[in-house]
Amino acid sequence: MRALTYHGARDVRVESVPDPVIQEPDDVILRVTATAICGSDLHLYRGKIPATEDGDIFGHEFMGIVEEVGPEVTEVKKGDRVIIPFVIACGHCFFCEHELMAACENTNTGRGAILNKKQIPPGAALFGFSHLYGGIPGGQAEYVRIPKGNVGPFKVPGSLPDEKVLFLTDILPTAWQAVNNAQVGRGSSVAIYGAGPVGLLAAACARMLGAEQIFMVDHHPYRLRFAHQTYGVIPVNFDEVDAAEFIIQNTTGYRGVDAVIDAVGFEAKGSMLETVMTNLKLEGSSGSALRQCIAAVRRGGVVSVPGVYAGPINGFLFGDAFDKGLTFKMGQTHVHNYLPQLLEH
CATH class of the missing domain: 3.40.50.720 (NAD(P)-binding Rossmann-like Domain)
Structure with a gap:
């Protein structure tokens, strides 16, 4: 597939990269139909965010059509049109149960951005936003893997066009x-x-x-x-x-x-x-x-x-x-x- 990849400050390229695949039983593979550039993407582009690595795929504002689902996904099915929150949340940890989804303590394998961190777990993983936030490939691509497929994707009701619902992913x-x-x-x-x-x-x-x-x-x-x-x-x-x-x-x-x-x-x-x-x-x-x-x-x-x-x-x-x-x-x-x-x- 084609995707927007990072190669250093102010150096991003549209390149051919491997298609995403199901890695966990509750993963979803999404065919992207619309994506946007966030102001935070500009921070990444300018090299302002640490732990952004060569080849990282940007993009955390995107939506599309469900192409494939893992065996444990029950909330969406192939062909559903969905929007994807930029925050990746598990839905059942302490913070998710308190409706603090951006503080989810189960999705981010990175260290987070806190300097004086101590033993506190990092906040939630974010799509396409450096390895501080999990290094999850983003949605400025033809396809993207969506972790926590029973929590993240939200079905788009009716016939609302992409341009009217895309902003619900973040801004x-x-x-x-x-x-x-x-x-x-x-x-x-x-x-x-x-x-x-x-x-x-x-x-x-x-x-x-x-x-x-x-x-x-x-x-x-x-x-x-x-x-x-x-x-x-x-x-x-x-x-x-x-x-x-x-x-x-x-x-x-x-x-x-x-x-x-x-x-x-x-x-x-x-x-x-x-x-x-x-x-x-x-x-x-x-x-x-x-x-x-x-x-x-x-x-x-x-x-x-x-x-x-x-x-x-x-x-x-x-x-x-x-x-x-x-x-x-x-x-x-x-x-x-x-x-x-x-x-x-």
Whole structure:
């Protein structure tokens, strides 16, 4: 089959590789009909994620048709059209039973990304996302092996086209979890940093949940225009104004917003010093977006972080967060929990 393979930073190639085969009795072989490029794939492409090896197949946003099933698969059959969560969960460990599927302790043979790890098991394996997360071949290929075939695949109802359900594999559940973690509700205010796909979908979810005031922070004018026209957000270009200052000036009592969502993560545009430190591996992530989030949110507010971070962050103002009594909620998305509800919408 043909697949997108990694051969070093900024070197990916479409090559012929062996077809996947059933390895475990609950495996599924999927014929891929649609796949997308995630912002996290760009981290891999740029060589920012350790333990990405020569020949690794990228892709964790994909869907397709079931081509073959192992002898213990009962939930899907050949010919079923399914979407695949990017998280691989067993469905029965301590964390899965607590609906924390991204923390599944049975699927990842890698070490995970925690630096000060101790004896804690790694979180769930992820498709196509380095050997830190199991080295599972991804879906930017003609075929892919799906472990845990009774837990992962979700059947697509009716005749919904691929382009309307593909986002359910990752970015829509990620946005949905982010706004729920942010406790966005009717009449609330929220600032979303990053007008990429996750940020835009977070704006859509926040609007659906009844948010009254939505700020969208980015520096790409076309993204900000789209967000304003489509979701009625207040656009904030951080190349033109101090975003946190602008947000505070436009909230009641200069309190700041009820919640902020950092949909940027560790490659946020920061100072030249931060860029140099990140390139020299002296810090793992740029803290630029996170510092802005802490500044823009009101006392007692919530900082929700769907953006990916890794390693230490220079200038993380934890004292400011303490003084404001902030709540932080973050982490990989527990996709399986949200898919049934999101499919209904």
